[in-house]
Amino acid sequence: MSGNVKTVLPSAPLARVAGAPVDLPTRRTRKRKRWQSLVWVVPGLVALILFVYYPLVLNFRYSLETSNIFTGQQRFVGLSNYTKLFKDPIFFKALLNNCLYAAISIVFQVFFALVLASVIENLRSNRFRAILRSIYFIPSAISLTVTGLLFSFIYQPQGGLLNGILDAVGLADLQQAWLGNPGTAMLGIITMSQWQGFGYSTLLFAVAIQRIPRELYEASALDGIGPIRQIFTITIPLVREMTGLMMIVTISGAFQVFNEVMVTTGGGPDNSTQVLGTLLYQSGFIKNDFGYAAAIATVIFVITLVLALIQVRYTSKRRVS
Amino acid sequence: MKTAFKVMAAAGAVALTLAGCGSGADNAAGPAAAVDLSNVKYEGSVSVITKYAGAQASFFEQMAKDYEAAHPGVTVDLQQESDQGYKDKIKTLTASQSVPDVYMAWAGNYAEQFYDNGLALDLSSVIAKDTEWGSTMVPSALDAYTKEGKTFGVPLTLDAKYMIYNQKLFAQAGVEVPTDLDGLLETCDTLKAQNITPMSFGNKDGWPAIHYITQLNSYNVPADTLEKDYKPETASFTDPGYVKSLDQFKEILNRCTTTGQGANGADYYSQRDAFGAGQAAMFYVENLEFGATAPEGSTAAADGFTISRLPAPAGASGDTGAVVGAPEGYLINSKAKNPALAVDFMKFVTSKQNAETMTSLIGFPSPVTGTLTEANSTPQLRESIDDLQQASKLAVWLDTVTVPAVADAYLSGVEGLITGSKSSADIMASVKTASESSK
Numbered sequence: 001m002s003g004n005v006k007t008v009l010p011s012a013p014l015a016r017v018a019g020a021p022v023d024l025p026t027r028r029t030r031k032r033k034r035w036q037s038l039v040w041v042v043p044g045l046v047a048l049i050l051f052v053y054y055p056l057v058l059n060f061r062y063s064l065e066t067s068n069i070f071t072g073q074q075r076f077v078g079l080s081n082y083t084k085l086f087k088d089p090i091f092f093k094a095l096l097n098n099c100l101y102a103a104i105s106i107v108f109q110v111f112f113a114l115v116l117a118s119v120i121e122n123l124r125s126n127r128f129r130a131i132l133r134s135i136y137f138i139p140s141a142i143s144l145t146v147t148g149l150l151f152s153f154i155y156q157p158q159g160g161l162l163n164g165i166l167d168a169v170g171l172a173d174l175q176q177a178w179l180g181n182p183g184t185a186m187l188g189i190i191t192m193s194q195w196q197g198f199g200y201s202t203l204l205f206a207v208a209i210q211r212i213p214r215e216l217y218e219a220s221a222l223d224g225i226g227p228i229r230q231i232f233t234i235t236i237p238l239v240r241e242m243t244g245l246m247m248i249v250t251i252s253g254a255f256q257v258f259n260e261v262m263v264t265t266g267g268g269p270d271n272s273t274q275v276l277g278t279l280l281y282q283s284g285f286i287k288n289d290f291g292y293a294a295a296i297a298t299v300i301f302v303i304t305l306v307l308a309l310i311q312v313r314y315t316s317k318r319r320v321s
Numbered sequence: 322m323k324t325a326f327k328v329m330a331a332a333g334a335v336a337l338t339l340a341g342c343g344s345g346a347d348n349a350a351g352p353a354a355a356v357d358l359s360n361v362k363y364e365g366s367v368s369v370i371t372k373y374a375g376a377q378a379s380f381f382e383q384m385a386k387d388y389e390a391a392h393p394g395v396t397v398d399l400q401q402e403s404d405q406g407y408k409d410k411i412k413t414l415t416a417s418q419s420v421p422d423v424y425m426a427w428a429g430n431y432a433e434q435f436y437d438n439g440l441a442l443d444l445s446s447v448i449a450k451d452t453e454w455g456s457t458m459v460p461s462a463l464d465a466y467t468k469e470g471k472t473f474g475v476p477l478t479l480d481a482k483y484m485i486y487n488q489k490l491f492a493q494a495g496v497e498v499p500t501d502l503d504g505l506l507e508t509c510d511t512l513k514a515q516n517i518t519p520m521s522f523g524n525k526d527g528w529p530a531i532h533y534i535t536q537l538n539s540y541n542v543p544a545d546t547l548e549k550d551y552k553p554e555t556a557s558f559t560d561p562g563y564v565k566s567l568d569q570f571k572e573i574l575n576r577c578t579t580t581g582q583g584a585n586g587a588d589y590y591s592q593r594d595a596f597g598a599g600q601a602a603m604f605y606v607e608n609l610e611f612g613a614t615a616p617e618g619s620t621a622a623a624d625g626f627t628i629s630r631l632p633a634p635a636g637a638s639g640d641t642g643a644v645v646g647a648p649e650g651y652l653i654n655s656k657a658k659n660p661a662l663a664v665d666f667m668k669f670v671t672s673k674q675n676a677e678t679m680t681s682l683i684g685f686p687s688p689v690t691g692t693l694t695e696a697n698s699t700p701q702l703r704e705s706i707d708d709l710q711q712a713s714k715l716a717v718w719l720d721t722v723t724v725p726a727v728a729d730a731y732l733s734g735v736e737g738l739i740t741g742s743k744s745s746a747d748i749m750a751s752v753k754t755a756s757e758s759s760k
Contacts, residue, residue: 068438069412069415069416070415070434070435070437070438070439070440071438071439072416072418152588155586156586156587156588156591157580157583157586157587158579158580158587158591158595159591176583176586177580177582177583177584177585177586177587178586179525179585179586180524180525180582180583180584180585180586180587180739180740181582181583181585181586181740182737182740182742185586265525266526266527268525268527268585268732268733268736269585269586269733269736269737269739269740270733270734270736270737270740270742270743271733282729284412285408285409285412286408286725286729287725287726287729288412288434288725290416
């Protein structure tokens, strides 16, 4: 293949172009086509405005009000819901739990998942690779409610699997009520979440690794580079885009955690596992304080919007490079 | 941007919940007008929402079918939710001003919110104690849905908490059913000394501990003080009885349960099963659950079990005749198209015959007197209802009788008390703060 190869166009259009007057679209046709395309765009746009942007604006408005859901009466209170929020120790506890969730998720769902994916993809046997990928992925396919129940059994203080294992290996002193102790409850939930999400991240990294040309590994092997160094010099640099994306997605996900807490502790004991999502739910649906809940929703929105913008900027930059 | 959409959706959920709230200028608050049952128009439909999805769904399904058969022009639109699902759904329906004609509300502040804001009919003219319908009910059940002399709810079940004792384990340890709190604690010591778990207890959901506190508060705090403190406008929570109640609960936790500090991690239902399996000598349980706690064929049923109230402390300064519990009742939406039809439906549901059907079908006792028979109930269930007739009052659950902020302060505070991170005084300080903020 040389640089002299010319692009070959289909013959029929050429024949038409060669013919006498060119059939250029008229202004009316162009206008009609523009309207026709709008027909396809408008329903989606209306739905987006109606169900996403309008509630979002409404949510901000409600965060500036107190409301009585029984009578439908609302009263403007300015920024007092936000003032209350920033004086609420439970809000900061929840925010801290979200940050802890994000930090641990990055370690497991980004770094460990990448290492595991590299190890799996380095295996010689195709069948064994496929089996391992499936094994690690299965937890992600289990419903979160089922996972919550499963881990509740594992963490049960009496007759629970974890305490049973600790007893069996002579570590009975470490037995405790894992979800009932404020010191271990949040870590227990995060562990459950990592167990479930780890395989999914691994699979994504495995796909990214499969796109790396094998020749690079073969050439480096000929140069005497071992598998561990290959991970650092070939795999990690070439899945950089996926790593960056996974970090942003993981952090964003950590600020939207809700189900994991609701199915295990509901935010307890003594608010020790409260996250922003559960605090929002409890403020609105338990305490009837929907103005305060709307203020929490706005804070979550701002945090995740910033992360989403970073994600968009990062991916567009990567595409250009 | 997927993330941003998700968050927008979450924010939208709050916004849409509130979207039903208009300016509210035309929604006048305050109790609605009384109902007249003398001329019910049997036409159209009546919408009903319950919290009896699942195993208990059959009762209302049967009632809807029977009512439609009795009144051919009427349709019953029945929605049945789980307990948690109901709590979420009724809030959303309330915010969007689309509450069904008949809806369930827990006794206490929870139900009063609907009545105070004009979302529940005043039913005094048809179900007050001196009416034909009201006279069929246990008076304390009606009291739970009465405010300032106005009855606004129809009690459907009669739920109260009792200590349930395994007779074989008690006989084995040579102890009797205790009559006061000190006796209970000593009994626990004796049982423990013989390697018998005195009491099974799990507080993963928060409310099991609150039931103890409700009962102990009614023992230790004078009734009029309690009544004042459970309403934010008159609350002070300064009575020493509150701290005493929390201390007594902690004592029970430490001396009677094996879950102790880890109780927040133990599930209520697995602890209930532990009693059923004969692994614990006592369990504090609602009378609705007697059947599920010691079902036929279980070790506890074979061992034999008896019931009594939670023993009161000697010399307690509160009302030792009160029993923790409450009926589960239904309110009638004052904005229902045909309110008389909705009331008539509930009158039908709580007729003596249908109350008996409820106990037969789902095992729930009714506040309608004389509906428990040997055929449809256990001796223990009948004993509990007989005992409730003697009770000075029903001490409504602390987490529904108080405003949500106070309930939340108690729920999270008692969880802290169990783990040891909070003292009784700390809890009462946060309860006071929560109550102040609700004024």
